[in-house]
Amino acid sequence: MGVTPPLPLPECRPILAVDRDLVQFALNLEFLEAEFFLHGALGMGLDVLAPSLAQGGPPPVGGRKANLDPIIRRIIEEFAYQEIGHLRAITESVGGVPRPRLNISAEAFAAFFNRAMNTTLSPPFNPYANSLNYLLASYVIPYVGLVGYVGTIPNLLAASLLGVESGQDAVIRTLLYLRANEKVKPYGVTVAGFTDRISEIRNRLGRCGMKDEGLKVPKQLGAENRTTSNILSADADSLSYSRTQPEILGIVYGTGDESRPGGFLPDGGAGRIAMRFLAT
Numbered sequence: 001m002g003v004t005p006p007l008p009l010p011e012c013r014p015i016l017a018v019d020r021d022l023v024q025f026a027l028n029l030e031f032l033e034a035e036f037f038l039h040g041a042l043g044m045g046l047d048v049l050a051p052s053l054a055q056g057g058p059p060p061v062g063g064r065k066a067n068l069d070p071i072i073r074r075i076i077e078e079f080a081y082q083e084i085g086h087l088r089a090i091t092e093s094v095g096g097v098p099r100p101r102l103n104i105s106a107e108a109f110a111a112f113f114n115r116a117m118n119t120t121l122s123p124p125f126n127p128y129a130n131s132l133n134y135l136l137a138s139y140v141i142p143y144v145g146l147v148g149y150v151g152t153i154p155n156l157l158a159a160s161l162l163g164v165e166s167g168q169d170a171v172i173r174t175l176l177y178l179r180a181n182e183k184v185k186p187y188g189v190t191v192a193g194f195t196d197r198i199s200e201i202r203n204r205l206g207r208c209g210m211k212d213e214g215l216k217v218p219k220q221l222g223a224e225n226r227t228t229s230n231i232l233s234a235d236a237d238s239l240s241y242s243r244t245q246p247e248i249l250g251i252v253y254g255t256g257d258e259s260r261p262g263g264f265l266p267d268g269g270a271g272r273i274a275m276r277f278l279a280t
Contacts, residue, residue: 039063062105
C-alpha cells in the first residue's frame with residue numbers, strides 16, 4: 001500500500017471564495033504595480049492620470065520619478081499604462097475596491113533588500129537612483145502578481161491579465177539577464193546574485209516551498225535539465241509556479257504572515273479576501 005502524502009499547510013492550499021472576490025484580490029497587486037511604474041516613469045500616479053480607479057483610497061507613500069535611461073523609461077511607461085488598463089478591466093468586470101495604502105518609498109525597498117541580502121546595505125538600496133536599481137526593484141513585484149494569477153481561477157479575465165503580467169516579468173528578467181554578471185554598485189554583488197537573494201526571500205516569506213528562482217540556476221533546475229539560464233522562472237516541466245492568496249500577502253507584507261500587514265501594504269490589502277485574513 002502506498003503512503004498517503006501529508007496535506008499541505010493551510011496557507012499553501014487553494015482558498016474557498018467566489019470568483020468576484022478572487023479577481024478583486026488581484027487589485028492589490030495591480031495597484032502596487034501601477035503606482036510603482038507610474039511614479040517611476042512619470043513622477044505621478046493614479047490620482048493624476050485615472051483618479052476614479054483609486055475609489056477614494058489614500059495616495060501611495062514615497063513614490064517618485066526614477067533616474068532612468070530613455071529606453072528603460074519608455075518600457076516602464078508602457079507597463080504603467082498597461083496596469084491602468086488592468087485596473088479598469090477588473091473594475092468594470094467585477095467592481096473595484098478602494099486602493100489600499102501603499103508604501104513604495106525608497107525606504108520600503110531598502111528594508112526588503114536588506115532582508116533579502118541578510119545585511120544592512122550601505123548606502124541603503126534606492127530603487128529610484130538609476131535604471132539597474134529600478135529593474136531590480138521591479139523584479140520584486142510583477143512576478144508575485146504573475147504567480148498569483150496562475151493560482152487564482154480559470155477565469156477568462158484572469159487569463160487575459162496573466163498574459164500581460166507574464167510578458168512584463170519576462171521583459172524585466174531579460175533586461176536583468178543581459179547584465180547578470182555586472183556588479184551592482186557600490187555593493188559588490190552581481191545582478192544574478194541579487195535576484196537569487198530576492199527569490200530566496202520570496203520563497204521564505206511564501207512558506208510553501210520553492211516557487212521562485214533567480215536568473216541563473218544549476219542545470220538540474222534548468223529547462224529539461226539542459227540550461228543554466230533562467231529568464232522564465234518555471235518548474236521542472238517548464239510550467240509557471242502558482243501561489244495562493246495567503247502566500248502572496250505574506251510576501252508583499254514582508255512578514256510571512258497573511259494576517260500581519262507591513263512592507264508595501266502597511267495597513268493590509270483591500271477586498272474581502274485580504275480583509276478576511278486581517279480579521280483572524
